[in-house]
Amino acid sequence: MPSRTLDLTRDVALLTADLMDIESVSGNETELADAVEAALRTLPHLEVVRDGDSIIARTSLGRAERVILAGHLDTVPLPSVPGSRGTVPSSWDGDVLYGRGATDMKGGVAVQLALAAGLADPTRDVTYVFYDHEEVEASLSGLGRLQESFPDWLEADFAVLLEPTNGTVEGGCNGTMRFHATTAGRAAHSARAWMGENAIHGAAEILTRLRDHEPATVSVEGLDYRESLNAVKIWGGTAGNVIPDAATVEINYRFAPDKSVEEAEAYVRNLLSGFDLVRTDAAAGARPGLDQPAAASFVAVVGQEPKPKYGWTDVARFSALGIPAVNFGPGDALLAHTDNEHVEADAVRACLAALRAWLS
Numbered sequence: 272m273p274s275r276t277l278d279l280t281r282d283v284a285l286l287t288a289d290l291m292d293i294e295s296v297s298g299n300e301t302e303l304a305d306a307v308e309a310a311l312r313t314l315p316h317l318e319v320v321r322d323g324d325s326i327i328a329r330t331s332l333g334r335a336e337r338v339i340l341a342g343h344l345d346t347v348p349l350p351s352v353p354g355s356r357g358t359v360p361s362s363w364d365g366d367v368l369y370g371r372g373a374t375d376m377k378g379g380v381a382v383q384l385a386l387a388a389g390l391a392d393p394t395r396d397v398t399y400v401f402y403d404h405e406e407v408e409a410s411l412s413g414l415g416r417l418q419e420s421f422p423d424w425l426e427a428d429f430a431v432l433l434e435p436t437n438g439t440v441e442g443g444c445n446g447t448m449r450f451h452a453t454t455a456g457r458a459a460h461s462a463r464a465w466m467g468e469n470a471i472h473g474a475a476e477i478l479t480r481l482r483d484h485e486p487a488t489v490s491v492e493g494l495d496y497r498e499s500l501n502a503v504k505i506w507g508g509t510a511g512n513v514i515p516d517a518a519t520v521e522i523n524y525r526f527a528p529d530k531s532v533e534e535a536e537a538y539v540r541n542l543l544s545g546f547d548l549v550r551t552d553a554a555a556g557a558r559p560g561l562d563q564p565a566a567a568s569f570v571a572v573v574g575q576e577p578k579p580k581y582g583w584t585d586v587a588r589f590s591a592l593g594i595p596a597v598n599f600g601p602g603d604a605l606l607a608h609t610d611n612e613h614v615e616a617d618a619v620r621a622c623l624a625a626l627r628a629w630l631s
């Protein structure tokens with residue numbers, strides 16, 4: 272039985288605080304998931320399923336379009352610095368709500384729940400997705416698990432992820448991939464360096480090409496995605512008197528969503544031709560999907576110029592399912608994961624008002 276009962280009909284900013292007061296650091300989402308599930312099951316207009324600590328609820332009104340509203344229940348760990356306000360329980364300073372999850376993303380989850388309770392007769396069918404383990408490695412993602420266990424529940428024409436965007440629409444996201452570029456040399460005593468070959472010096476050319484590379488800005492469906500290509504780590508060498516026989520540069524490429532993973536990989540391999548490159552991970556980006564009718568009407572209701580999203584987010588998981596997806600949620604993403612995490616009550620209320628207007 273859930274230890275706490277959520278009142279989904281109260282002011283959405285107060286509901287945000289209620290959600291924040293149930294600590295749900297990744298791996299510890301059960302109490303919050305129990306409370307969310309129990310509240311959703313009281314709503315006769317929704318069908319509800321649960322898998323682990325992920326929950327899906329949906330209307331089935333036979334509307335022409337179906338949209339997904341998605342949010343994760345987990346947060347990053349609580350601040351370790353004593354006295355930090357971005358913690359549990361939450362606290363108010365005037366109309367500003369402080370605490371873990373204020374922006375990332377219990378305000379967004381509160382908006383989902385308020386809509387779920389308040390919109391018995393939406394103009395589009397709505398699927399509400401709440402999931403666990405977003406803030407940890409991708410293989411643990413509750414959203415990924417739901418895609419396996421309830422694929423037919425995740426069919427839709429458009430998806431909105433209520434991650435913090437300060438109330439603007441952020442479309443799509445850049446993809447990301449990493450490589451190890453390795454150079455080989457020949458070890459020797461550094462007093463007789465001419466007997467060896469220095470692999471760290473060999474890596475200089477990799478760094479030169481990366482430094483001189485000018486990352487592109489790519490326009491996709493009217494949004495400008497700025498790319499970046501960087502060395503992010505470097506290691507090599509064995510001792511202070513040995514010519515190093517191996518060196519490795521780790522490289523991260525953030526690529527615009529006009530490119531597939533394969534195209535992005537080919538681009539980096541071409542730039543660093545002649546070097547031994549191993550791709551260590553990759554995640555495709557997501558096109559913004561702003562050419563879809565549901566997306567266009569959503570942008571019109573929000574009434575602000577959409578922006579591109581540079582970081583990788585779960586919109587890419589929807590994109591991989593063929594569902595265009597955007598981020599739209601209350602709060603400043605730059606405050607997410609900080610010891611000072613907070614959100615303004617009116618930001619949460621405005622997000623709710625915009626989504627309600629779009630779906631009513």
Ligand SMILES: [Zn+2]
Pocket residue numbers: 343375376405434
């Ligand atoms: Zn988040």
